[in-house]
Each structure stands twice: as C-alpha cells, then as structure tokens.
Amino acid sequence: MNSGTLRVDLKLIADWVEPKSRVLDVGCGDGELLRHLAHEKNVDGRGIELSMAGVSAAVRRGLAVIQGDADTDLKDYPSGAFDTVILSQTLQATRNPREVLAHLLRIGRRAIVSFPNFGHWRIRLNLLAFGRMPVTAALDANWYDTPNIHLCTIRDFTALAGELGLSIEKAVSLTQEGRVRPFAPGDAWANLLGEHGLFLLSNRANR
Template identity: 60%
Template sequence: MTELRPDLAVIARNVAAGSRILDIGCGDGALMAVLRDEHGVDARGLEIDPDNVAAAVSRGLSVVQGDADTDLADYPDQSFDYAILSQTLQTSTRPRVVLDDLLRIGRRAFVSFPNFAHWRVRLSLLWGGRMPVTRLLPERWYDTPNIHHVTIDDFRALLGERGITVEKSWFLSGDKQTGSAAANLFAEHAVFLLSR
C-alpha cells in the first residue's frame, strides 16, 4: 500500500473494495488515490483549499472546492457507502451538524481527529502553561486550523447524545495502534467507524 498518514492508512484498510466514498476535507487526495487505485473505489472529494483541490484533480480525482460546514447539505441522503472526515471535525464551525450530515450522506462514516487529552498535551499545559506544539499538532495556537479541541471522551459522549453507533474504533500513538482502555490519555489520534 502507498504510504499514508497513520489515520488514513487505518481507513484505507477498512473501506470495502468497490465502495462509493465521499472524502470531506480530502486534502491533496492521497487517500482517495489509494482507494481508487488499490481498492477499486469510486472516490469523490470535497476540499476547501484551492491548492489541494488542484493537486487532487491533477491526480485524476473527482474533487470539488467546498466547505464541510455549508456544502454537505447539497448532497442527497445515502448517496455514498462511506463518508470520510479525516482530521477535519475539529476545524469545522458546527461539528454536530457536520457529523449528522456525514451519516445522512453515507451509510457509514469514518471520522478521525487528534486527541487533545493525550498525556503530552496535558503535560505541556501543566508544566509549560502553553498550548503544545508537537509532531502531530505542529502549529502554534494562533496558526492552527483547530477551533474545537476535542478529546476521545468528548467525542464518545457526543456520539451517545446523538444516538450514533460506533461500529469500530482505532487509537493511534504515533504510527502504532494502542489499546482502547486508556485511549483518552495515551492515544494521539482516534479513528471511528460510525453508523446510525
């Protein structure tokens, strides 16, 4: 498999071959290209950054410029097997609405996000008193696109409130998978496969 960011690799391994997917916040289309080329997936994308849209289109991918906060309402119900939102939920203005739209548009949804309750984040705040800058959260607080600092436990609570089913979850520390028991403390990133 082509080298992907760890959360994208998890998603790529778990999307059924031949599926129809919508990758929201698809970046340069790296995941879509792997799914198309290695799994025979019919992949479509939505991306806000025009340079990323151009990069994805240059790979021969079907990507349109748009914003998850406003443009998901235009997609018909159940038009995809999977809606994918990788490291985009925390950048959205209305995460609950985006999450509901994902599960309206797709029969199932993958959501991945950085866990702001990871022990390194907590330690940085405790000892340094400042928002952390790490390998996986490389921007300073004033440059970050993250506007909602979500934790795994926060996300699980939101899913419970919205009546959303977790079919499967993966917790990543660096490039390796970690257990779910203390994921809120030890996982840097989380990936959830969801359904209604």
C-alpha cells in the same frame, strides 16, 4: 503514489472501506487517499477540499473533487448517497463539528472520522506544567494561528457520538509514530495514550 507510502492513519481508514463501495472524502487534500482507494479497492470516490491547490492536484490525478467547505457544502448532498463518508483530521477545524458529524451519517451509511486527541497525556502534562496552550508533534501550531478551532478528546468525541445516536463500530488510537491500539468505548487508556483517535461510526437508525 504507491500504497507503501500512504500515511498510517490513511492506511487504517483504507482498510475499513469496503471494496467497490461509494466513498466521499471530506477534506481530501490532494486526493492521496481517494487515489489509493480507487486503485486498490475499486472505490467510486468523490472528494471535497477547501484549498485550490489541493483540488487542482486531485483533479490532475483524475479524481472527482470539488472545492468546498465541510461546514457549508455537506447539506447539498442527498441522504444515503454514499456507503462511507471519510473525515480525516478535519473535524477539529470545522465551525460546527456537531452538525458536520450529523451530516456525515446522513449522507453516508457509515462514517470514518479521525482527529488529534486533546486528551493525550503529553498535552495534559504540558498544560498542567507550563500553563500554556500545548504545542506538540500532533498539534504543532500556536494558539493564535492554528486552524484547529474545535479541539476535543477521545472521550468528548465518544460522548458526542452517543448524543447523536451514532454507534461506534470500531475505534483505535494512534501515536504520532504510527503505533495502533484498538479500544472499546469508555477505555480511559486510549484517551491518555492516543495522539489521534480513529472511529468507524454507523447510524443506529440505519441498522
């Protein structure tokens, strides 16, 4: 795997990670991002992944990855154990996103969270025009078989971060084609034009 083939959102995440830091990737899949971070940034990385196939592939890459569940296993990590905790395209699939988010910033000094934006214009239009649950490139499953049980918009997420007392250090929106657009919290255009939201959060209490 070379860095050139890394997905655009993963590359953005990687850019936000400090070299030689300690990173926990929650929902790390086959460890593509962790491997990139270890090679390119000398990061001391750990991962959690739900699927046996993902864990097995990551372990075969020499990564420290455990089979586990963001909803149940984050509570076992000590506070402040990591510099950055990453939750990439997983928040919407957790049973208790609010609790998960709180744990991310208890375990880590900073958290990087990405998710599909349910506020994107195509989704809004789909629902308005056809009255059915939208199926798009970013959210390509039918309502009855989607793993995404807690979808939110960029504005919803911004509000939750505020409720939890988290500060948004950086935020960008992405389109499915990989067009990146940084935005400031409260920017309504990001919520309309971004197919994905990507946030760098820190704990106000930690600053």
